[in-house]
Amino acid sequence: MTTTETTSLVRDYYEALAEGRLVAHRCADCQAITFPATTCCEACGSFDSTDLELSGRGTLLFASHNLAACHPRFVPYAPYAYAHVILEEGITVQGMLQGVDGTPDAIAELYPRLPLPVLAEVLHTDDLPVLTFRLA
Ligand SMILES: [Zn+2]
Structure with missing residues (x-):
């Protein structure tokens, strides 16, 4: 994880939230959902994920x-x-x-x-x- 990646995740979280959207990461390996998004899956540590908009x-x-x-x-x-x-x-x-x-x-x-x-x-x-x- 780099400082730039972390800053980008934080910025992305607040930009989406300002628009009323809750954006999580879904792990491509184990399908676990991490919210707020982090650079790796909280369940398995994978760095392969996609954005997932939560329903609220x-x-x-x-x-x-x-x-x-x-x-x-x-x-x-x-x-x-x-x-x-x-x-x-x-x-x-x-x-x-x-x-x-x-x-x-x-x-x-x-x-x-x-x-x-x-x-x-x-x-x-x-x-x-x-x-x-x-x-x-
Ligand atoms: Zn995972």
Whole structure:
């Protein structure tokens, strides 16, 4: 892996996300999906892969809250709910859960209803697009 390849993968991830697309890599050798894409397959280490656009559909498995922003870009959104999601392609991801108050009481009200369908949604912050989810 070179710095240029890594920079290109990061740039490609954010450029696609800015367009509302989630682009993963599908391994040509074992078919495993890696998201966000990396230079090699997380399952077998192969460097032979193709791009795969994910659906953005998933299932909310669990939610937690983030009372304090972990980065200045998230200060305007704190406190926020944090989603733990399995995408329909089988990939587990985390991200802000929009449309649900980020309070312990609001999140506790979700628990008896889980699992729930969610859709990926891009939040355009001042500096970067951010992968988030919203209840479907
Ligand atoms: Zn592989």
